[in-house]
Amino acid sequence: MRYLLSLLFCLLAGVAQAAPAGKAYMSIIIDDLGQSSARDSRTLALPGPVTMAIMPDTPHASDFARQAHKAGRTVILHMPMDPATGPYAWHPGIALEELGRRLDTALAKVPYAAGINNHMGSRMTAQRAPMTWLMAELQRRHLFFVDSRTSAATVAAAQAQAQGLAHVSRDVFLDDVRTTEAIAGQLRQGVELARKQGSAVLIGHPYPQTLEVLEREIPRLRSQGIELVSLGQMITERGNQAMPAHGRHGVYSNR
Template sequence: MSEPADDILTRPLGVAPPPEPGLKGRIARLRRIAAQPRAQAGAIAGALVLSIALLFLLGDPQGGEPRVVVAVTLRETAPAAAPRETVAEAPAAAEGAPAAEAPSAQRSAEEVETASGVTVVRPTGTTAPSEAVVIRVPSAPLRLAAAPDARLTERGRHGAIPKMGEGRIRPLDIYARPEEDGTGPRIAIVVSGVGIGQAATARAIALPPAVTLAFAPYGADVERAAARAREAGHEVMLQAPMEPFDYPDSDPGPQTLLSGLRPPENIDRLGWLMSRFPGFTGIVNFMGGKLMSDPGALEPVMREIGARGLGFIDDGTTPRSQAVALAARTKTPAARAEIVLDAVPRPDSIDRELARLEAMARAKGFVLASASALPLTVDRINRWAKDLDARGVRLVPASAVLRKQPLGRLSKAE
């Protein structure tokens, strides 16, 4: 029985029957053709000869015939708007959109700002594009002097240590971060305990560059970590372990300066501490309640610090410290922190101390504060300092107070 004729009325409009692939499909078509009247045989034979010739010449089972099969789905569409009109009308069209999308967009913007270092200060409680905003693009890190400086270095028993240079040039002046020009209240913050643990050190180095970082002497990679901090623009200091009242139950670590040692022994220990890394502007105490309240034991240490052109920062944790009182006698630049930001290491307490620090700076013009490198403390300082300059307050390095006081005593202006 012959197959029914291929009638265009029996197929969907505009759709040809799918051909079988390759030579097998062409043979099948020839068999169907053979069933048609003999009158068409001559023309069909010519077409067959031509198809086979093309197959061998072109190596194409389809005989060189171009074919494209496209699946098309018809749906109702609206006229497309011009791109410029779409952008302009986007806020109006979004009025009916769910409000939950706005926080997601805001978070994305904040992530971009954090990654790029750009700070955008927006009016409180609004994200409207028409509202005025302040955009601060970070500048390149301020470059500090290279360390060590051969003019300010000598070889000690434990390695290279700082010294006063010819013409009485001091490491305090050469290695300091220059204070940028500006007016208004100033705040200096010394963050101690840096250099212990890579993650904690990286977080501290990410603080605003004007924050001074004091490195503990015991880190395995303390020299490289201090160099990275200076490359990021931070002024650095050396943290010296000093005897507390409950020593040795509380032990600050090896090479602790002790009130019971003879002065040369403490000076030798100080030499070991100073050989740990170059480029520091001065010394910060670590603990030290007993040593710092003993003038006889502390005075030779302070004298050695001043003679080497360094400064001294009392972190404010020792109520009976004699450091600043001895500074004038030993000609050592010194200052004492008025606020310890994380004396109570809780977020609400640190935030209160930061607010008090800012209020005190507005009242006095300058305040020195200290803090530890705890992740919580570093996080709260970063949050507080994010828009500090927009509030009219400047962060300055700790050397700003030390360099102006060659006798180590704070003036009334400070």
């Protein structure tokens, strides 16, 4: 319920909310969960409101979604999109009726999902018609959207904004380079960005190196002036506005 209230507030606000003086917010999402019980459990043990993005076509998807929800974490569906493959994946050219069926079955595999983000999706998120349909469908279902921004050509967040759907866009990928040094560097970039623009959304994966860095560094964020917040609160803080790297004057570039 608290997520729905937060999202409703965001939609009613209609304008970006600047962070109070000295406040800098960060949200962290871990993708690709549901594949390994050991990695899932280690991710769930991270301190703070880290979001669990669970893939529907994994052996532990449903069980881990229930476990994460019971632990009070935000659960989202990590929706496969082209060039991802599999029974749930969205691809250009698939009829909207079939896209809807795949979304239904994917959401059924990930109970308690408060929203979705794209797994891969560099081709799919650039398709205006299905992204427009998706945002309307998520609005109908009272779900939010996170644009992982796997491609600069994405129109997903722009379509979410155009329809007033509660959403945010990713600012920093933590672990494109899978070493602790590189991941720590990306986290520092996220901290600097949060200080500069008031907030930052980071996405990582349940790699041992990523989890090692987050286990060590999350407890230190507050001393750096960073408040780790849930995605619901982040959506409220941003008020559906584009960050400077994604558009101008709060409006996404790819409209």
